[in-house]
Structures are given as C-alpha cells and as structure tokens.
Amino acid sequence: MCLINGKDYNYYLYADLKKYCTFKIGGKAKYVVEVYNIPALINVCYKCKLHNIKYKAIGLGANLLFSDAGFDGVIIVNKASQIMFRKTNVYATSGVVVSNLISKCIEHNLSGLEYLAGIPSTVGGAITNSLGAFNADFANFVEYVVCLDLNNFKIVKLDNSQCQFGYRTSIFKSGNFIILKTKLKLQHLDKAKIKENFLVALNKKISTQPLNYPSAGSVFKRTDVIPAKLIDELGLKGLRTNGASVSTKHAGFIINEGGASSSDVIDLINKIKAKVKKAYQVDLPLEIEIVE
Ligand SMILES: Cc1cc2nc3c(=O)[nH]c(=O)nc-3n(C[C@H](O)[C@H](O)[C@H](O)COP(=O)(O)OP(=O)(O)OC[C@H]3O[C@@H](n4cnc5c(N)ncnc54)[C@H](O)[C@@H]3O)c2cc1C
Numbered sequence: 078m079c080l081i082n083g084k085d086y087n088y089y090l091y092a093d094l095k096k097y098c099t100f101k102i103g104g105k106a107k108y109v110v111e112v113y114n115i116p117a118l119i120n121v122c123y124k125c126k127l128h129n130i131k132y133k134a135i136g137l138g139a140n141l142l143f144s145d146a147g148f149d150g151v152i153i154v155n156k157a158s159q160i161m162f163r164k165t166n167v168y169a170t171s172g173v174v175v176s177n178l179i180s181k182c183i184e185h186n187l188s189g190l191e192y193l194a195g196i197p198s199t200v201g202g203a204i205t206n207s208l209g210a211f212n213a214d215f216a217n218f219v220e221y222v223v224c225l226d227l228n229n230f231k232i233v234k235l236d237n238s239q240c241q242f243g244y245r246t247s248i249f250k251s252g253n254f255i256i257l258k259t260k261l262k263l264q265h266l267d268k269a270k271i272k273e274n275f276l277v278a279l280n281k282k283i284s285t286q287p288l289n290y291p292s293a294g295s296v297f298k299r300t301d302v303i304p305a306k307l308i309d310e311l312g313l314k315g316l317r318t319n320g321a322s323v324s325t326k327h328a329g330f331i332i333n334e335g336g337a338s339s340s341d342v343i344d345l346i347n348k349i350k351a352k353v354k355k356a357y358q359v360d361l362p363l364e365i366e367i368v369e
Contacts, residue, residue, distance in 0.1 A: 078329035085117040094143040099197055101291040102339050103143025111154040115257050121153050122255055128154045134255050136199030144369035145339040165263050171201030171256040189218050189268035191275040195282035201256040205249040218261040224254040225267055287324040298364040305329030307353050312364035318344040
C-alpha cells in the first residue's frame with residue numbers, strides 16, 4: 078500500500094494500539110492510518126480492498142478492546158472532522174468528535190445532543206453503536222447517513238429508518254459500510270437552558286462513572302436485566318484479574334488500573350459471566366467489541 082504522509086493521512090508501522098482506544102490496552106497493528114478527510118478515508122478503504130488487506134475503521138476506540146496479539150492489518154483512525162450548520166440542520170463528517178459537536182451546537186443555540194455530554198465518541202461510532210444516555214439517543218437526531226457500501230464500493234444514502242437503529246445497534250454493526258457523513262436535525266433553544274442541560278448530564282456522568290480510569294464504558298449490554306445491578310448484588314465490585322478490575326463506582330465498568338492486558342479483561346469478563354449465570358441463569362451479552 079502506498080500512502081504519503083501529509084495533510085490527508087498519517088500512517089505508522091507496527092503502531093501501539095493502546096494509543097488508539099480509551100481502555101489503553103492492546104498489541105500492535107501492522108499499520109495505523111489516521112485519515113483527515115472523507116476522500117482519504119475512502120481511498121484507504123479502497124487500497125486495502127485492492128490489496129486484500131484486512132482493515133477496520135475506528136473513531137476514539139471508546140467501545141473497543143484490542144487483542145494483545147494486535148491487528149494483522151490496517152486500523153484506520155477517522156479524524157475527518159468537518160461540521161456545517163444550516164438553520165437547525167447540522168452536517169457532520171464521521172470523524173467529528175461528539176463533544177466538539179456538542180460545543181458547536183451550543184454556540185449555535187441548538188439543543189438535543191447536550192444530553193450526551195461526557196461520552197467519548199466520534200459521529201461514526203455514535204451512529205454505529207446508536208449512542209445514548211439518560212433517554213437521549215443520537216439516532217433520534219439523524220435524518221440520513223451517507224456511507225460507503227463495502228460490497229460494491231458505491232456511496233449510498235440511508236435515511237433514518239434504513240439505518241435500523243436499535244438499543245446500541247444499527248445496520249452499521251455488520252461492518253459492511255463505512256460511515257462518511259450525516260445530516261442531523263436539532264432544535265433551537267435558549268443557550269442558557271442548553272448549557273444547563275449539558276451540565277446536568279455531565280455531572281450525572283461524573284458522579285456515577287469511573288471517568289478517571291481507562292475503560293470502554295459498560296462492558297455488558299442491557300437486555301431485560303441491568304448487568305451492573307446483578308454484578309453489584311453479587312458483590313463483584315473490586316473483583317480483579319491483575320490490572321483489570323470491576324469498578325467500585327459502577328459495577329458495569331471494567332477499568333484498567335494500570336498495565337491490564339486484553340487477556341486480563343477477558344478473564345475477568347468470563348469470571349463475571351460465570352458468576353451471573355450461576356446465580357441468575359442469565360447470559361450477559363457483551364456491549365464492548367473485541368478486535369483481533
Ligand atoms: C467512559 C465511557 C463512558 C461511556 N458511556 C457511554 C454511554 O453513556 N452511552 C453509550 O451508548 N456508550 C457509552 N460508551 C461507549 C462509547 O462511548 C460508544 O460506544 C461510542 O459511540 C464509541 O464511539 P467511537 O467513535 O469511539 O467508536 P469506536 O469505539 O472507535 O468504534 C465502535 C464501532 O464503530 C465502528 N465505526 C466507527 N467509526 C466508523 C465509521 N466511520 N464507519 C463504520 N464503522 C465505524 C468501529 O469499526 C467499531 O465497530 C462509553 C465509553 C466510555 C469509555
């Protein structure tokens with residue numbers, strides 16, 4: 078693969094994946110390519126496909142656990158960050174960081190996304206995972222998503238219903254698309270009120286989640302049970318495997334207290350799953366994604 082470092086790309090050989098995820102865990106990727114605009118994102122995907130190289134596009138890596146063995150291919154770090162405002166419509170490329178988007182929306186007196194304060198994500202990750210908190214869902218503001226269909230390398234526009242948004246899921250979870258950009262529809266509101274909503278949401282996050290430790294957020298997905306509640310009831314807060322432990326602040330989080338490996342986290346996950354299964358006959362599905 079031939080890329081030139083510059084304003085469109087930056088690439089690194091045998092790059093440490095710890096730097097590209099919020100868990101600060103993982104081996105090395107054969108290549109990491111940071112892309113700074115949408116044509117560069119498409120070009121890297123195309124070149125990988127052409128040369129039959131395994132690849133994966135990521136945002137902040139806030140929902141990922143990279144394997145200790147690393148990634149034998151290209152991790153594409155999406156930093157394509159353009160935002161445009163037209164009245165209550167917001168056009169954003171997929172590498173825009175949601176916290177930056179929220180700040181810009183507040184400047185433009187646009188309300189909706191401020192309830193997602195304090196959650197690490199890019200727009201691409203938020204759409205893929207149907208990011209949400211406190212009854213606010215990113216998906217509710219999406220009018221359409223423009224993406225690259227990896228089966229035929231055609232650019233397609235999917236409206237909200239075609240995105241198949243569900244609880245922490247969407248059509249993009251299949252890995253068959255690269256999200257390029259989106260149009261969001263927000264609402265005008267008084268700036269002071271939006272800032273107040275923002276601070277309430279942010280304070281809730283700070284008071285309930287271990288944001289001072291590396292993690293990938295909630296490890297297990299909510300189904301008809303709340304995993305954190307079951308884990309807490311079983312007294313598993315503080316359970317550990319080496320540097321990985323169940324947060325004492327939020328039982329749904331596994332934190333990296335320093336030097337945790339991916340296999341430490343997986344070992345801890347298996348211990349938790351086994352104890353929950355034994356006590357409640359419930360299988361906890363993963364919300365975090367293991368990348369290998
Ligand atoms: C402290 C903390 C708190 C959290 N709290 C919440 C919460 O309250 N609510 C919640 O929903 N989540 C929460 N999370 C999880 C995480 O923030 C979300 O899942 C987020 O949307 C991940 O975004 P990302 O950009 O980092 O995506 P990544 O983790 O980098 O990627 C996630 C998936 O999206 C895919 N993807 C990313 N960009 C693209 C693209 N352009 N095209 C195609 N596929 C793409 C990746 O391949 C991967 O499969 C939390 C995480 C942390 C660390």
